[in-house]
Every structure is written in C-alpha cells, then in structure tokens.
Amino acid sequence: MFGQSLQIVDDCGLTHLHVFPYSPRPGTPAARMPQLAKAVIKERAARLRARGEVALLAHLAAETGRRRAVLVEKPGLGRTEQFTLTEIAGGAPGEIVEATITGHTGRALVARLAAAPGAGAHSCPEAGTEAA
Known part of the structure; x- marks a missing residue:
C-alpha cells in the first residue's frame, strides 16, 4: 500500500x-x-x-515562462489558478492579475505583471455582494 501511495503522487501530479x-x-x-x-x-x-518535494520542484520549473492569472491575496503574494503560491509585485489584495512566471524560489513561483494589451486587473467581489 505504501508503494501505491508513492505511485499516486507521480500518477496524479500531486505537488502539495x-x-x-x-x-x-x-x-x-x-x-x-x-x-x-x-x-x-x-x-x-x-x-x-x-x-x-521532487514533484513540487518539477511543477515550479515547468511553470517558468508561462502566463497565469494570479489572485493577489496580500501585497507581494498570490496564487495561480492551480493554487500555486506566487510572489508578485503589484496588484491589490482581491485582484486577479495577468502575470508572467519568471522563475521560482523552490517553494513559490516568482512572477511579474504582464504588459500585454488587454492585460488588466479584475476585482473579486466581496462574499455576499454582487459585482457591478
């Protein structure tokens, strides 16, 4: 059963x-x-x-160069749509920003705001309120 637990990490791409x-x-x-x-x-x-750890490092390395939507949770920190922790300068808490992944720290992605046309921030409405 332990061998199956090890195998499922690989088969399912578990990173956390x-x-x-x-x-x-x-x-x-x-x-x-x-x-x-x-x-x-x-x-x-x-x-x-x-x-x-091996799976996480492979995931982080594979993200480098990709463009991702990042939900900014607090200044300097957010998460991609795959829930990967991301260090990012810019954006306000609650915003979803387009970002380019430039590398990683071994624990989190490192990203910069995308500068392409149409890239912008989207606010996440507070729970229980409607978006305008």
Missing part, C-alpha cells in the same frame, strides 16, 4: 503533500491492525515527503 505519521486511536479498526515499527513509519514519511 501534507505528510504525517499515523497514530492509532484506541477503539478504531485501524488500531486493531498490525502496526509498523516507528523507524519504518519515519522512513516512509520521509520518502513520501521527498517524493512531494
């Missing part, structure tokens, strides 16, 4: 993994299953995290 060792809870069916040695659990968690 949250990995933590399982702790059996008394009274649950999983607590009655055979348990692995703590050293095996730690080693497998490390392998899965490493696989996720």
Whole structure:
C-alpha cells in the first residue's frame, strides 16, 4: 500500500503533500491492525515527503515562462489558478492579475505583471455582494 501511495503522487501530479505519521486511536479498526515499527513509519514519511518535494520542484520549473492569472491575496503574494503560491509585485489584495512566471524560489513561483494589451486587473467581489 505504501508503494501505491508513492505511485499516486507521480500518477496524479500531486505537488502539495501534507505528510504525517499515523497514530492509532484506541477503539478504531485501524488500531486493531498490525502496526509498523516507528523507524519504518519515519522512513516512509520521509520518502513520501521527498517524493512531494521532487514533484513540487518539477511543477515550479515547468511553470517558468508561462502566463497565469494570479489572485493577489496580500501585497507581494498570490496564487495561480492551480493554487500555486506566487510572489508578485503589484496588484491589490482581491485582484486577479495577468502575470508572467519568471522563475521560482523552490517553494513559490516568482512572477511579474504582464504588459500585454488587454492585460488588466479584475476585482473579486466581496462574499455576499454582487459585482457591478
């Protein structure tokens, strides 16, 4: 089953993994299953995290040179439509801006505002309000 977990990272292109060792809870069916040695659990968690790091770096590298819509969450930081964290100068929180991905930090994309005609910012209306 662990091998299948590693394979699914590759098959599905998963780039953001949250990995933590399982702790059996008394009274649950999983607590009655055979348990692995703590050293095996730690080693497998490390392998899965490493696989996720490789996938993330490949994703970030593949984005370089692409043009993406970025939702600015706060000054200097936003997310692409693929939910990839992006460092970007410009745009106000709540705006969706067109950006060109210029590189990455190993954790986030680095982007600059696109300068092509028709590129502009779009405001995201506040929840519960209608756009004008």
